[in-house]
Amino acid sequence: MGLGNIAPDSMLVAQERQYKCLISAGEAIKQALLAAQAGTAFDALCLLIEEAIGPLLELTGQRVSQAVVDELFSKFCVGK
Numbered sequence: 080m081g082l083g084n085i086a087p088d089s090m091l092v093a094q095e096r097q098y099k100c101l102i103s104a105g106e107a108i109k110q111a112l113l114a115a116q117a118g119t120a121f122d123a124l125c126l127l128i129e130e131a132i133g134p135l136l137e138l139t140g141q142r143v144s145q146a147v148v149d150e151l152f153s154k155f156c157v158g159k
Contacts, residue, residue: 100134104134
């Protein structure tokens with residue numbers, strides 16, 4: 080199986096952490112859409128949207144969670 084079998088519009092996720100970020104963001108967006116359709120107040124919708132932004136920032140590396148920091152330190156020896 081070469082890379083030629085991959086559709087250009089398909090998405091590849093290299094790590095489980097990336098997958099979890101995408102799933103988390105997707106679920107938060109679904110909740111925000113459902114809330115918007117139900118007539119939820121704008122302030123509450125903003126909070127739901129912020130729940131989606133967090134995992135996306137982690138995915139792009141603009142925010143690093145403590146779990147990521149812990150994983151890095153567990154895999155690499157950081158000398159004094």
